[in-house]
Structures are given as C-alpha cells and as structure tokens.
Amino acid sequence: MATTVDIERNTVLPSAEQVLAGQAIPADRLSDRRTADLAEAARATFERLAQPIGLLADTTIEEFGIIYSGDGMNNAETVLDEIYPISRYLFLFAITVGEPICKEISALFERNDFAAAAMLDAAASAGAELAVEAITRRYENELLSDGRLNSSQAVLPFSPGYCGWHISGQKKLFGRLKPETIGITLSGSCLMQPLKSVSGVLVAAAISDFDVDDTYSFCAECSNHSCQDRYHQLKEIRKTT
Amino acid sequence: MELLQQISDQLEKGDTVKVAELTSQAIEQKLDTRIILDNGLIAGMAVVGKKFKAHDIFLPDVLLAARAMYAGLDLLKPLMIEEGIPTIGKVVIGTVQGDLHDIGKNLVGIMLKGAGFEVIDLGNDVTPEKFIDTAITEQADVIGLSALLTTTMPTMKKVVELAKERGIHGKTRIIIGGAPLSSEYAGDIGADAYCFDGIKAVECVKGFVGIN
Numbered sequence: 522m523a524t525t526v527d528i529e530r531n532t533v534l535p536s537a538e539q540v541l542a543g544q545a546i547p548a549d550r551l552s553d554r555r556t557a558d559l560a561e562a563a564r565a566t567f568e569r570l571a572q573p574i575g576l577l578a579d580t581t582i583e584e585f586g587i588i589y590s591g592d593g594m595n596n597a598e599t600v601l602d603e604i605y606p607i608s609r610y611l612f613l614f615a616i617t618v619g620e621p622i623c624k625e626i627s628a629l630f631e632r633n634d635f636a637a638a639a640m641l642d643a644a645a646s647a648g649a650e651l652a653v654e655a656i657t658r659r660y661e662n663e664l665l666s667d668g669r670l671n672s673s674q675a676v677l678p679f680s681p682g683y684c685g686w687h688i689s690g691q692k693k694l695f696g697r698l699k700p701e702t703i704g705i706t707l708s709g710s711c712l713m714q715p716l717k718s719v720s721g722v723l724v725a726a727a728i729s730d731f732d733v734d735d736t737y738s739f740c741a742e743c744s745n746h747s748c749q750d751r752y753h754q755l756k757e758i759r760k761t762t
Numbered sequence: 763m764e765l766l767q768q769i770s771d772q773l774e775k776g777d778t779v780k781v782a783e784l785t786s787q788a789i790e791q792k793l794d795t796r797i798i799l800d801n802g803l804i805a806g807m808a809v810v811g812k813k814f815k816a817h818d819i820f821l822p823d824v825l826l827a828a829r830a831m832y833a834g835l836d837l838l839k840p841l842m843i844e845e846g847i848p849t850i851g852k853v854v855i856g857t858v859q860g861d862l863h864d865i866g867k868n869l870v871g872i873m874l875k876g877a878g879f880e881v882i883d884l885g886n887d888v889t890p891e892k893f894i895d896t897a898i899t900e901q902a903d904v905i906g907l908s909a910l911l912t913t914t915m916p917t918m919k920k921v922v923e924l925a926k927e928r929g930i931h932g933k934t935r936i937i938i939g940g941a942p943l944s945s946e947y948a949g950d951i952g953a954d955a956y957c958f959d960g961i962k963a964v965e966c967v968k969g970f971v972g973i974n
C-alpha cells in the first residue's frame with residue numbers, strides 16, 4: 522500500500538546559502554545586496570508556489586530485487602547491490618515540489634528575468650532535495666521511536682540515475698509505486714514531470730553498511746562523491762544525539 | 763564615443779533602464795548601428811564574460827547584464843534588419859527530444875546572444891528533423907544540443923546522422939552540452955565539440971565562425 526505524505530512547505534524552504542550553492546555562488550556573496558535580494562525573492566516565490574508532496578510504499582527485499590534489476594541496465598557491481606539484501610526495511614518513494622513553480626521558472630525566463638529565473642530554479646532544486654531529506658528523516662524517526670530501528674541503524678535515500686542504478690529503473694519503480702496518484706508522470710525517456718521531482722528507495726540499515734567505497738567504475742564520473750559525506754554525516758548526527 | 767563607454771558600463775552593472783535610455787540616445791545621435799552594437803552592448807558583455815570566467819562576478823550578475831543587453835538589442839534590432847546588418851553568426855539551439863530540461867540550454871543561449879550571435883531557440887523536446895530543418899532554412903553556422911539524461915543522449919547521435927544524410931555535416935557545426943556528456947561522447951557520435959558551460963560555448967562557436 523502506498524501512503525501519501527504531506528510535506529510542510531517550511532520544512533523544504535531552502536536557505537539563501539543553499540539557493541546560491543546550486544548556482545556555484547559562494548555563501549559570502551550574500552553580502553552583495555543585489556544577490557541577497559534575488560535569493561530572498563526566490564525563497565519567497567518558492568514559499569508561495571511550492572506544493573511539496575510525497576508518496577511512500579514499503580517493499581520487501583525480494584520485491585525490491587526485481588524492481589532494482591529494472592531493464593537489466595545497471596552497472597555490473599553497484600552500491601545498492603551490496604546494501605539492499607542486508608537492509609532492515611525498504612520504502613519506495615517519490616516526491617515533487619509541484620508544477621506551479623516549474624511554470625513560474627519558465628515564465629520568468631520568457632520575461633527576460635533571467636537572474637530571477639535561475640535563482641528560482643536553484644531554489645526549487647534545493648527544495649526537492651530537502652523534501653527527500655524530510656521524508657527520510659520522518660521515516661527514520663518513526664522507525665526509531667517505535668523500536669524497529671536502534672541507534673546504530675539509520676535510513677538513507679538512493680535514486681535511479683545514481684551510483685550504478687540505471688535511470689531506466691524508474692519504470693518498474695513507477696509501476697509498483699504509482700506516483701501518478703500525486704501528480705508525477707514518467708515519460709518514455711524516464712523523465713519525471715513536474716521537473717522538480719525525485720524518485721528512489723529509502724533504505725533502513727546498519728550505519729556501518731552505508732560505509733561504501735567510492736571506487737566503483739561509475740564513481741570516476743561522479744562530481745561530488747556525496748556517498749562519503751552522507752555516511753560521515755550520519756555518524757556525526759548519531760554521535761551528538 | 764563616451765556614450766558607447768557609458769552603455770558598456772551600465773550594461774556591466776546590469777542597469778536595464780539606463781542601457782535602454784543610452785542606446786536610444788545613441789540611435790538619436792545617428793551613431794552607426796554596428797558600432798553601437800559592437801562597442802557598446804557586445805563590448806560590455808565581453809567584460810562581463812571575462813569577469814565571470816575569473817570568478818570576480820557570479821551567475822546573477824551575468825544574467826542581469828544579459829537582460830540589460832537584450833533591452834538595448836531590442837532597440838537596435840529593427841535598424842539592423844532595415845540596414846541589412848548581419849550578425850556574427852547564427853546558432854540553432856534546443857534540448858533534444860524526450861528531454862524537458864531547459865535551464866542549462868537557456869543560459870548557454872543567453873551567453874551566445876550576449877556575445878553577438880543570433881540565437882534561434884527551439885525550446886525543449888526538439889526532434890532531430892526540427893533541428894536539421896531549421897539549421898538548413900536559417901543557414902545556421904552551429905547547432906547546439908542539450909541533454910541532461912543518459913536516456914536522451916542517443917537522440918544527439920540521431921541529429922548528427924541526419925545532418926550527414928542531409929549534407930550539412932561539417933558545414934554546420936554541432937556542439938553538445940549537459941551534465942552526463944563528455945568530449946569523448948561528442949567524438950563518438952561525430953559532434954564537433956562538447957562544451958562544459960556557456961563561456962566555453964561562446965569560445966567554441968567563435969572559433970567555428972573564425973572570430974578570436
């Protein structure tokens with residue numbers, strides 16, 4: 522059974538620094554009045570137009586194995602291949618920040634308001650990532666509070682198109698999750714509409730199991746190696762709580 | 763000539779209103795259209811491009827300057843048509859069929875227009891036929907293809923193949939851009955170049971039309 526998850530707008534409202542980061546602008550540039558005003562305007566528009574919503578469905582290791590194999594186009598060895606078979610719980614997910622914000626980005630471009638358009642685009646992208654973060658943490662807290670997870674375990678999201686999971690994997694994921702119910706559709710080329718949407722799986726497992734190598738063949742093309750940051754952040758958060 | 767310097771300076775600051783005012787003044791003073799364009803608007807954008815490349819300014823500054831440039835350009839356009847002034851080159855740009863990502867393509871189009879090229883933006887989800895037909899009818903110098911997903915990359919190859927079929931391959935250059943692409947991929951499919959961003963695209967297209 523899939524469950525719709527309401528996501529509060531203010532939990533996915535990106536900070537001005539996050540909006541700038543998406544455009545490779547250093548945070549100290551907020552001292553420039555014009556840049557700061559543009560970032561604030563983008564945040565205000567995001568707050569007005571974002572319609573964040575998510576969908577979650579639990580799945581089993583067996584069922585996920587079939588979904589994960591997708592069209593058989595994954596890399597020979599992948600990160601999830603190692604983690605999902607030893608995971609505690611698996612939830613398929615999809616989130617979106619909605620169509621109105623995507624339409625506004627296009628409208629701004631059409632009005633030659635390029636700087637505002639690029640700011641809003643970055644805000645919406647950051648907002649989509651925060652929506653993933655929001656449902657991940659919410660489920661993790663739920664699992665922790667009812668004792669299904671202990672303090673050495675945690676939840677992390679993984680998406681098709683990353684870390685060896687071929688983007689065509691979205692077809693089987695959509696077939697099972699049916700994100701159309703929250704207004705997300707998938708095109709033949711695996712493009713989700715609205716554009717600012719993310720799909721994937723939430724994996725609940727031992728924190729140590731998320732300590733993956735970044736030496737897979739596809740890691741060479743990865744620009745940020747965020748897998749390492751995610752693992753270290755989890756360790757840090759647990760240390761301080 | 764001071765007026766042209768002022769246009770360039772105000773454009774650099776991204777002041778749309780002042781650039782429009784000053785461009786109108788230059789037109790009223792009957793300054794040569796080509797000179798207003800080259801020594802005022804394009805000169806200003808060139809400074810902006812250099813500062814952006816050197817990380818002295820950032821994307822919003824470039825985009826505000828571009829908006830100011832467009833305001834000036836809108837005033838010059840009717841004169842350019844009337845006087846038959848050619849642009850330095852024509853670029854047909856779009857996001858390939860199956861892909862709706864357009865922010866990157868838009869930014870590249872803005873940079874190319876800022877450098878003085880005529881840009882024909884076909885939008886997103888563009889078929890190979892549309893790219894090639896437009897390039898032929900418009901006698902474009904360059905076709906710019908954008909794709910953000912690995913699943914839409916193969917369409918780029920189709921565009922190159924169709925360009926060969928229709929006899930424009932080699933004459934009309936094809937450049938590609940987007941996150942999952944690389945120079946190797948450009949080489950593999952027979953495209954002329956891969957460009958990481960708008961700055962690179964401007965350098966590359968200038969090279970193709972023989973401008974340093």
Ligand code: B12
Nearest residue numbers: 682713716719720866906907908911912939940941957959
């Ligand atoms: C922000 C982001 C998102 C945002 C928004 C996406 C968007 N674009 O609107 C969110 C979080 C919603 C998202 C979602 C997804 N994303 Co995403 N996303 C990114 C990210 C980090 C940046 C994209 C971006 O907006 N860049 C800013 C713009 C300005 O840059 P740009 O479009 O690349 O354009 C520049 C250059 O490429 C170049 N250029 C572009 N076009 C052209 C054309 C020409 C002619 C030239 C010369 C140059 C040129 O110049 C531009 C200006 O500098 C990229 C990774 C990356 N490093 O790029 C992944 C990336 C594009 N996403 C990826 C994936 C997989 C996804 C998802 C499928 C994940 C999932 N399963 O949910 C979804 C798909 C969403 C959908 N609608 O279908 C993959 C795609 C890889 C693949 N295998 O196809 C990437 C590459 C990440 C990765 N794995 O490395 N994503």
